[in-house]
Amino acid sequence: MKVTLTQFVTLDGVSQGPGSPAEDPSDGFTRGGWLVPHLDELFVRRTSQWMDLADGLLLAGLVDTLRLVVAPTATGAGRRLLDQPGTAVGFRLVRSEATATGLLLLEYEPGTAAVAEYQGVGAFV
Template sequence: MRLVLQEFLSLDGVCQGPGSPDEDTSDGFTRGGWFVPYLDEEFERLAGLWLGEADAFLFGRRTYVNFARDWPTMTEHPFAHLLNGLPKYVASDSLTEAAWDPSTILSGDVPAQVADLKRRPGRELQIHGSARLARSLLAAGLIDELRLAIAPVVVGEGRRLFPDGGAPAALRLMSNETTPGGLTVQVYESAGAPEYGTYGAGA
């Protein structure tokens, strides 16, 4: 399976609490829900196409707990059968059980276990949110594709997908489009280590 990250970002790179004010208030974050005003039918269509490529999901603990609380009750949502029915893996050293069936807890050497999952047959193993997990897997060179939905808003504080001191990585742009609501949807594939140069050298 290919490992694909899907992440909502602000213009200043914040990924914390995009869906509601109380989604993730860790570290005193009070500006949640910043992504919602820009949702539109075109993005819902894209999200549905992406979900249709999933054969399994991978979550960090916090995102898993939120999804496991909400999605089993959202049976009328067009994506519910996919999120509720497909295999789910949660990276956590603190969870002792994962009741959102079918779910499996990954603990210990998570990158090695994810590498094993990638060797299984299938299409996509999708990460939704889960920024801390995504950063560690990006540093390990395991993420094959990034789908970033960028909202035209500066949040000003909060957890970022690419913080200072994060692992460097080169990306190759595969597609770029803008929805009527103002979201910029950028799809990248991993391209190994970055290259560096000097402008004008050899000109």
């Protein structure tokens, strides 16, 4: 069985309350609904799952594919994806797409180590 996880995040990594202000007001979070202004046909066609166990599944190495939907906004507060201290997790990008409203649809698979020696800018030129 292949496990695919789809997670919605802001540019500053917040994954709490993407659908509405009332969706998840835990810890006094009042900035929900940040994803809604960016929804379009492409987004609806490409995404289908929502899981609340993201951190645990990722850190336990139980996810075969990670899909991130990154909204072009920053909330400045809220629960973040992978907000728990733990083992570093590395992924490699296998697909990316941008919607007309600015959402980034990113697909990752487990990859190399999350931490490596800095190779300098020359390594990327």
